[in-house]
Amino acid sequence: MVSPADPARARDASASGTVGIIAGGGHLPLKVAEAARGSGRPVFIAGLEGWADPTIAAFPHDWVGVGSIGRLIRLLRQHGCREIVFVGSLVRPDLMRPDLRSLKLDFGAIRRMPSILKRGAGGDNRLLGRIVRLFEREGFQVLGAHELARDLVAPAGLIAGSAPGAKVRSEIRMGVETARRLGELDIGQGVIVAAGRVVAVEAAEGTDLMLERVASLRTSGRLRMRGRSGVLVKVPKPGQDLRIDMPAIGERTIEGAETAGLAGIAVEAGGVLIADRPALVSAAERAGLFVLGLPKPQ
Amino acid sequence: MVSPADPARARDASASGTVGIIAGGGHLPLKVAEAARGSGRPVFIAGLEGWADPTIAAFPHDWVGVGSIGRLIRLLRQHGCREIVFVGSLVRPDLMRPDLRSLKLDFGAIRRMPSILKRGAGGDNRLLGRIVRLFEREGFQVLGAHELARDLVAPAGLIAGSAPGAKVRSEIRMGVETARRLGELDIGQGVIVAAGRVVAVEAAEGTDLMLERVASLRTSGRLRMRGRSGVLVKVPKPGQDLRIDMPAIGERTIEGAETAGLAGIAVEAGGVLIADRPALVSAAERAGLFVLGLPKPQ
Numbered sequence: 001m002v003s004p005a006d007p008a009r010a011r012d013a014s015a016s017g018t019v020g021i022i023a024g025g026g027h028l029p030l031k032v033a034e035a036a037r038g039s040g041r042p043v044f045i046a047g048l049e050g051w052a053d054p055t056i057a058a059f060p061h062d063w064v065g066v067g068s069i070g071r072l073i074r075l076l077r078q079h080g081c082r083e084i085v086f087v088g089s090l091v092r093p094d095l096m097r098p099d100l101r102s103l104k105l106d107f108g109a110i111r112r113m114p115s116i117l118k119r120g121a122g123g124d125n126r127l128l129g130r131i132v133r134l135f136e137r138e139g140f141q142v143l144g145a146h147e148l149a150r151d152l153v154a155p156a157g158l159i160a161g162s163a164p165g166a167k168v169r170s171e172i173r174m175g176v177e178t179a180r181r182l183g184e185l186d187i188g189q190g191v192i193v194a195a196g197r198v199v200a201v202e203a204a205e206g207t208d209l210m211l212e213r214v215a216s217l218r219t220s221g222r223l224r225m226r227g228r229s230g231v232l233v234k235v236p237k238p239g240q241d242l243r244i245d246m247p248a249i250g251e252r253t254i255e256g257a258e259t260a261g262l263a264g265i266a267v268e269a270g271g272v273l274i275a276d277r278p279a280l281v282s283a284a285e286r287a288g289l290f291v292l293g294l295p296k297p298q
Numbered sequence: 299m300v301s302p303a304d305p306a307r308a309r310d311a312s313a314s315g316t317v318g319i320i321a322g323g324g325h326l327p328l329k330v331a332e333a334a335r336g337s338g339r340p341v342f343i344a345g346l347e348g349w350a351d352p353t354i355a356a357f358p359h360d361w362v363g364v365g366s367i368g369r370l371i372r373l374l375r376q377h378g379c380r381e382i383v384f385v386g387s388l389v390r391p392d393l394m395r396p397d398l399r400s401l402k403l404d405f406g407a408i409r410r411m412p413s414i415l416k417r418g419a420g421g422d423n424r425l426l427g428r429i430v431r432l433f434e435r436e437g438f439q440v441l442g443a444h445e446l447a448r449d450l451v452a453p454a455g456l457i458a459g460s461a462p463g464a465k466v467r468s469e470i471r472m473g474v475e476t477a478r479r480l481g482e483l484d485i486g487q488g489v490i491v492a493a494g495r496v497v498a499v500e501a502a503e504g505t506d507l508m509l510e511r512v513a514s515l516r517t518s519g520r521l522r523m524r525g526r527s528g529v530l531v532k533v534p535k536p537g538q539d540l541r542i543d544m545p546a547i548g549e550r551t552i553e554g555a556e557t558a559g560l561a562g563i564a565v566e567a568g569g570v571l572i573a574d575r576p577a578l579v580s581a582a583e584r585a586g587l588f589v590l591g592l593p594k595p596q
Contacts, residue, residue, distance in 0.1 A: 178483050185476050187496050198485050201499035204521050205511055213503055213511070223502050 018042040019148065020081030020140075021059075022072065023052040024088025028145065028152070028248070028275045032087050033059050035149030044079035046072055051088065073138050084135060086244045087145040132244055144243035146273060154249075154293045156269035160281040161290030164264055168231055171196065172266045175233030176294065183237030189247045192262070194230025199223055207234065207249075211256030218261055228263050228288065235268040235294075248273040249291075254283040264290035271296065316340040317446065318379030318438075319357075320370065321350040322386025326443065326450070326546070326573045330385050331357050333447030342377035344370055349386065371436050382433060384542045385443040430542050442541035444571060452547075452591045454567035458579040459588030462562055466529055469494065470564045473531030474592065481535030487545045490560070492528025497521055505532065505547075509554030516559055526561050526586065533566040533592070546571040547589075552581040562588035569594065 019036045023029030023045050029052060033043045037059075045052070045061040052063070060079070064072045076084060132142045146153045164172065171193040178198050179191045188202030192214050199217070202210045211232065217223035234247050249265060249272060257265055265284075274280050284291050317334045321327035321343050327350060331341045335357075343350070343359040350361070358377070362370045374382060430440045444451045462470065469491040476496050477489045486500030490512050497515070500508045509530065515521035532545050547563060547570060555563055563582075572578050582589050 178485070181479065181483060182499070185479060185496065187476070187499060197502075198483065199502035201480070201485060201501050203499050204495075204497035204515055206520075209511070213507070217502055222504075 017082050018044050018080045019143075020076040020079065020084040021045045022084060022086045023047045023056055024086075025051040025053065026089045026275065027053065028273065029053070029088045030055055030058070031152060031275060032085060032145045032149045035151065039148075044076070044081055046075055048088075069134070073135075076140065081140070083141045083143050085143050085145055085148060086131075129241060132241060142243050144246060146242060146246060146270075151277070152273050152275065154267045154269050154272045154274050156293045156295050159274075159277070159291040159293055160284035161264060161288065164231070164290055164292065168229070168263050171231050172233060172292070172294070174198065175231060175266065176235060176268075179233050179235045180238060180297075183235070183240065186237060189237060189240075190232060190234045192230060192232050192260070194223065194225045194262070199230070207232070207253060208256050211253070211260045211262075214260040214262075215256075225261060228261055230260070230262045232257050232260075232262055232265045233267075234265070234272055236271040242271065246273050247271065248275065249280065250275045251279050251283045254280060254287055254289060254291075257289055258287040262289065264292065266292045266294050268296060269293035315380050316342050316378045317441075318374040318377065318382040319343045320382060320384045321345045321354055322384075323349040323351065324387045324573065325351065326571065327351070327386045328353055328356070329450060329573060330383060330443045330447045333449065337446075342374070342379055344373055346386075367432070371433075374438065379438070381439045381441050383441050383443055383446060384429075427539060430539060440541050442544060444540060444544060444568075449575070450571050450573065452565045452567050452570045452572050454591045454593050457572075457575070457589040457591055458582035459562060459586065462529070462588055462590065466527070466561050469529050470531060470590070470592070472496065473529060473564065474533060474566075477531050477533045478536060478595070481533070481538065484535060487535060487538075488530060488532045490528060490530050490558070492521065492523045492560070497528070505530070505551060506554050509551070509558045509560075512558040512560075513554075523559060526559055528558070528560045530555050530558075530560055530563045531565075532563070532570055534569040540569065544571050545569065546573065547578065548573045549577050549581045552578060552585055552587060552589075555587055556585040560587065562590065564590045564592050567591035567593060 019041050021029055021033055021036075021043060029045065029047075033045060033056070036043050043059050045056045045059050047053075047056045047061055047063045049063050049065050051066070062075050064075060135142055174196075175191050175193040175198070178193070178201075179189065182188055182191065182201060188210075190202035190207045190210060191198050192200040192210060194214070200210045200214050205213075214223065214230075218225060232253070234249060236242060236247055240246075247267070249267060253265065280291065317339050319327055319331055319334075319341060327343065327345075331343060331354070334341050341357050343354045343357050345351075345354045345359055345361050347361050347363050349364070360373050362373060433440055472494075473489050473491040473496070476491070476499075477487065480486055480489065480499060486508075488500035488505045488508060489496050490498040490508060492512070498508045498512050503511075512521065512528075516523060530551070532547060534540060534545055538544075545565070547565060551563065578589065
């Protein structure tokens, strides 16, 4: 049993005990559960009603409403979970157009929980920090999906497609610099650079809607780019707590980048999740897009 | 006659000679022409085909294609213009949905001109700086619309509606800080702050589309704001050349802010144009929005 007062040990690969997975939508929660079981750890999944996929039933599980923090905590304790993971999408499928049902790790919807909201407003980082602290105060260790399932994390180097040329590489550098400065302001994790300038910045709308916007700016002629060009850059915010709010890309991101006419996608290695890498790679190669893992700064 | 080698004199109110107005769409070019004539200066309008309003015919005028820089320069010289002003929208009306026919001063479309494009890509500031330098090399003084028509510039203080409360004032401060930092990156001039965080950042899409995005994030439930709240902040980029790329707001901005459910709009006094202030004020007051002119930094 890992003591909550000893976070260093809690992340140790030798940690044991049941892992509690608080599951939003999409396939990531199941992938994380499989990885944990694969490393010999028992798993309990608390599926968020309206979000989690019914396939979580392949594991010991129960269902909780998003607002039911008390019940969630009781369930996790009953199943002996000292370490927990938040993973999956919380974008409400019934409110979204089909093309927006992103696999984005969006626990921002947790702001609906009154106990969190009461503590005031703020950017995602501040809000999510409060959620982590709330569970930590209850004695849980909050782990990141990437700590349990390292295969889900973007590696450094070329992940799909052909290495980008000098022009795109310079757009990637501009995108990284801009995304990091935006991250310092606790804004988004993504920018799109095309024709040598930042043409879109992600804030509350998320990556999919940002890609859609660039597609429609091109269609309307307001954004003039030659052929397949420009790049989506996605990096964590400086100081972002990857345990609960890790940026992610997936097949849908590839589709969005293709429709926006981009040349490819660059993400920070170790800082961005890829739910299903083989599917992402084959979608990227079908679309003729590169996907590149950038080394972390320093 | 003012020497092009003496820019300080060129801006002097006592400057004389015909003012050349290169007119895009909307009512601003006519307003500027009227203001110049009101101060006793002759005016010649070069109307950009497809953009300028036929009402420019109230002044000595001619028509030029957007790509015809050579003809434009000849016309300006024939009419004795040493001082010129770029003013009006260059968003193509035939490519835009009716709700996007903004009065934005968008000379970005000038990037279609091959002689400009050839010099490489870059943010708006760099591109527009090249346009100014091109005309300066030809011996013209480029003035700002705001220098000829001071009544068109946002004043400091409350312009419409009731003074915002403490919560909105703190959102305004966050918006100004963020917009200025974004401006340093040569990105947009506008941000929307709501529920204590930056929910939208303007890049290539412009203010109207950004407002539309926030409206649809609210409708879809992805952005939860109580009642009428949040603010649009618009300030020039640090170092932005207001002579050719001055931010503007108008009745359409009010409509967009109303649809997005915002409490109001804050702009930098002296740094943002208002084409028709009486119309903007009455639209804002009908919609229950404030419009505030913020003092310039320092």
